[in-house]
Amino acid sequence: MQDFKVELLTKSNSDLFFHLIDTNRNRLEDFFAGTVARTLTLEDTKEYCAEIETKIKEKTYFPYMIIDQKTKMFIGLIDVKNIDWSIPKAELGAFIDSNFEGKGIVFNSVSGLIDEIVKEHGFKKLLCRISNRNSRSINVALKSGFELEGTIRYDYKTTKGEIVDLNYYGKIFK
Structure with a gap:
C-alpha cells in the first residue's frame, strides 16, 4: 500500500477533510452522523478541526x-x-471514498494503524461497532483479527431516526 499513507488530521488540512466528507455526505450521514453534522461548510470544518486538535x-x-x-x-x-484509558481500550471507525471501495485500502490502512496505536498507546482492546448491513466493514474487522462478541440491540440512532442494532467486534492485545 505504498500508494497510500495514514496520518493524523490537522487543522491545516481542513479543506481536504471537508472535500472528503462533502463528496461522501449522503452515504456517511447515518453512521458518521456527528462528523457529517460538524462539517456542513468549510468554515464549520475549520472550527471542528481546531476542536479535534x-x-x-x-x-x-x-x-x-x-x-x-x-x-x-x-x-x-x-x-x-470512545477511548477509555482505565483499561485502556478504544473504538475504531472507518470509511473510504466511494471511488476507492473494494480495493483493500481500508484493510491495509487499518491493519497498519492497529499495530502503530497499540504500540504507541498501549491499548489492551480495540473494538468496532458495525451495522449488520455493512458487510464490507464486517469483512475488514474479521480479516483484521477482530471477533464478533455479540450484538448490541437498539444501540444507535441514525440521522433518519431509525434505532438499529450494532454488532460488537473486539480484538484483545496482551
Whole structure:
C-alpha cells in the first residue's frame, strides 16, 4: 500500500477533510452522523478541526486520514474514539471514498494503524461497532483479527431516526 499513507488530521488540512466528507455526505450521514453534522461548510470544518486538535492533545480522539500519495487527496478516515484509558481500550471507525471501495485500502490502512496505536498507546482492546448491513466493514474487522462478541440491540440512532442494532467486534492485545 505504498500508494497510500495514514496520518493524523490537522487543522491545516481542513479543506481536504471537508472535500472528503462533502463528496461522501449522503452515504456517511447515518453512521458518521456527528462528523457529517460538524462539517456542513468549510468554515464549520475549520472550527471542528481546531476542536479535534485539542482532543488529540488531550488524547481523547485520534482521527487518521488515509491519503492518496499520488494526488495528496484524503480518500478515507480511520478514527480512534470512545477511548477509555482505565483499561485502556478504544473504538475504531472507518470509511473510504466511494471511488476507492473494494480495493483493500481500508484493510491495509487499518491493519497498519492497529499495530502503530497499540504500540504507541498501549491499548489492551480495540473494538468496532458495525451495522449488520455493512458487510464490507464486517469483512475488514474479521480479516483484521477482530471477533464478533455479540450484538448490541437498539444501540444507535441514525440521522433518519431509525434505532438499529450494532454488532460488537473486539480484538484483545496482551
